[in-house]
Amino acid sequence: MTLSWSPDYCVTNGNRDRQQCKSGKKLGFVLHGLWPQYQQGYPSNCSTQKLPPQLKRQFPGLFPSDKLYDHEWEKHGTCSGMTPAQYLTLSKQLKDSVVIPTAYNRPTKPFRTTIKDLKSAFVSANNQFNADGIAPYCSDSGRFLKEVFFCYSKDRKAGICSAEILRRSQKTCGQPNFLVRNVR
Numbered sequence: 001m002t003l004s005w006s007p008d009y010c011v012t013n014g015n016r017d018r019q020q021c022k023s024g025k026k027l028g029f030v031l032h033g034l035w036p037q038y039q040q041g042y043p044s045n046c047s048t049q050k051l052p053p054q055l056k057r058q059f060p061g062l063f064p065s066d067k068l069y070d071h072e073w074e075k076h077g078t079c080s081g082m083t084p085a086q087y088l089t090l091s092k093q094l095k096d097s098v099v100i101p102t103a104y105n106r107p108t109k110p111f112r113t114t115i116k117d118l119k120s121a122f123v124s125a126n127n128q129f130n131a132d133g134i135a136p137y138c139s140d141s142g143r144f145l146k147e148v149f150f151c152y153s154k155d156r157k158a159g160i161c162s163a164e165i166l167r168r169s170q171k172t173c174g175q176p177n178f179l180v181r182n183v184r
Contacts, residue, residue: 001094004032004147006064007181008139020064026183028106030064032147034091035076039162046079059088062095090156098150099125106183113145114177115169122148128158135161135169142175 006028010021020027035042051073056066063069069088077087101121103111113121119131129150139146149169153159161169 001034001091001098001150001152002032002147003029003095003098003150004064005145005180006030007183008144008146010184011144011181012139017065017067019066020068023184026106027064028104028183029100029148031062031068031091031095033068033072033076034080034087034094035072036079036081037151037162037165040164042076043079044075049078049084050074051077051084055084055088058085059092062088062092094150094152094156097126097128098122101125104180107180108182110182111180112177113180115173118145118148126158130158130160132160132166133158135165136173137169138173138175138178142173143178145178145180146172 006020006025009030010017013021020030035044051070056069059069063072072091073084073087077084080087080090082090101124103113103121115136116131118136119134122134123129123131133151135149135151137146137149138144149161149165151159151161151165
């Protein structure tokens with residue numbers, strides 16, 4: 001499961017995604033998606049089954065924009081082996097189970113952190129995870145927090161991220177520290 005850092009997303013996509021990036025929404029972490037993961041890569045677009053429109057109304061605010069419901073179902077949910085309702089239910093359960101550490105809960109001022117400190121904050125707030133089950137990703141050559149991966153095993157318990165995910169995390173957040181943008 002991946003939670004995107006909305007302030008970073010909106011810096012580069014605000015003009016294209018007014019629903020998520022509307023001024024004053026003050027979004028912090030939002031659900032980017034949930035997908036099955038191989039040790040390298042992931043399956044995608046496994047069927048043409050559409051997400052029933054009424055399901056979006058049953059899970060209001062699960063994703064930060066209407067278009068993301070359809071995109072995530074079509075790209076990843078269709079590969080999950082679940083029905084659309086099961087996929088959204090599990091997405092909500094996992095998203096809601098992650099406690100956002102205080103420093104990352106809609107900060108009004110930007111702050112700097114490191115991969116180690118971010119992981120430590122999340123592990124302290126979520127004892128089901130260990131540091132290798134959490135993988136931050138950065139944007140702009142490692143300057144800004146972009147999103148955080150939370151890895152689960154097939155039995156839906158907190159797990160260990162693949163070597164590929166951990167390696168990419170280190171690569172994208174390759175600076176000594178990075179900026180966590182404030183909410184707006």
